[in-house]
Amino acid sequence: MDLASVDDYKKKAWSLLPKAPLDYYRSGAGDEYSLRLNQTALNRIRIRPKFMRDVSKRSTKVNILGLDLEMPVAIAPTAMQRMAHPEGEVANARAAASAGVLFTQSTISTSSIEEIAEATPESPKWFQLYIYRDRDITKNLIRRAETNGFKAIVLTVDAPMFGLRRADIRNKFTLPTHLRMANFVGEKATQIQNTSGGSGLMEYVNKQFDDSITWEDLKWLVKFTKLPVIAKGILTAEDATIAVNCGCKGVIVSNHGARQIDGVPASIEALPEIVAAVGQRVPVMMDGGISQGTDVFKALALGAKLVFIGRPAIWGLTVDGERGVQNILRILKEEFDICMAIAGCSKVTDIDRTFVVHENFYSKL
C-alpha cells in the first residue's frame, strides 16, 4: 500500500491540487511558526508505555455529549471543500458517517446544510457558526442546523477578522466561479468579491463577519438555540472559564490550524491549562497538528476527550473523495488502536496523564 499514512496522503494531495487552493488549505498565518509548532510540540511529548496488561479486548469507542462515536477522532470544520473534490463536504460527511465519527460542517461550505443532512441523515454532526453582521443571516443558519438534525452549534470565537495569510494575498485567492458558498443562496453573503487585489476571502470575512462580538453574543446564542453550544478556538484558561460560565457545554482548544495569529501556542501546549480550568465541568476537545494515532493518544493523555482533524481530511478528499477520507479515518483508527494496545490501554478511559511526559523529563538524566 503506497498510501499508508496521513503524511502519504498529504504528499499525494499536494502534488494534485492547483496552487491557489493548495496554498489556501495548507497555509497558516504570518511566518507560519505556529503552524510548524502544532506538530513539533506534539513530537516533544513522549509516551510512557505500561506493558503486560492484557489488552486482548479493546475498544476505541467514546461518548461525547450523548453521541456514541467509534473513536475519539472527529472531522473539524473546514471551508470550501469542493475545491478539493467535486463532492466536497458531502463526501467528507459520508466518510465520517460510514466510519461512525462526528462530522462538523463549516458555515463557509460549498455544500449546504440541507445537502449534508440529506446525505447523512442519521449520523452525528455539528454545525460550526460564524456570526455575521446581518443577524438574520446568522439566525437562519442556526435554525436550519436545528431542523436538519445537527446536534450542536460550534461557535468559532477566534475570528473577528481574517488572519494574515500571505499566500492567499499573493494568489489573490477567491472561490472558483463554478463553486458557491452554498449556505447563502440568494443572499449577498453568497459572493466572494475581490476588489482589493489581495485575498478575496479576507475581503469577504472582514466585510461580513461581525468584529464587535463579545461573550454577550455567546450568551445570546446559548439562549437562542435549543442545541448545546461549544466554543471553538479557546487558547487560555481564562477564556475557557468564561465560555463555560456563559453556558457552553464543551470547549475546543484550537489555534484554528495556526491560521489566525502566528506566535500563539500549539493547541497541544494550551490544552493542559484548559483541562485544569474547566475539564471537570465540560468535555475539553482539541485540534491542530493531529496526523498520527500516537498524536490522538497524547492529546487524550493530556485530558482531551475528542480530537479533530482538519487538513488530513482535506488531503484524503483530494486524493480519492469519500474513499480517501475513509482511508484517513481507518489509518488513524488503526494507529490509535495499536498505540493504545502497546501502551497498555484496553479502553479510552484507561488513558491518563501518567502515560505522557514532556521530552525535557529525559534531559534530566
Ligand SMILES: Cc1cc2nc3c(=O)[nH]c(=O)nc-3n(C[C@H](O)[C@H](O)[C@H](O)COP(=O)(O)O)c2cc1C
Ligand atoms: C482550509 C481550512 C479551512 C478552515 N475553515 C474553518 C472554518 O470554516 N471554520 C472553523 O471554525 N475553522 C476552520 N478551520 C480550522 C479547522 O477547523 C481546525 O481548527 C484546524 O484545521 C485544525 O488543524 P489541522 O488542520 O492541523 O488538523 C479551517 C482550517 C483549514 C486548514
Ligand SMILES: CCCCCCC(=O)C(=O)O
Ligand atoms: C477566520 C475566518 C475565516 C473564514 C474562512 C474559513 C476559515 O475559517 C479558514 O480558516 O480559512
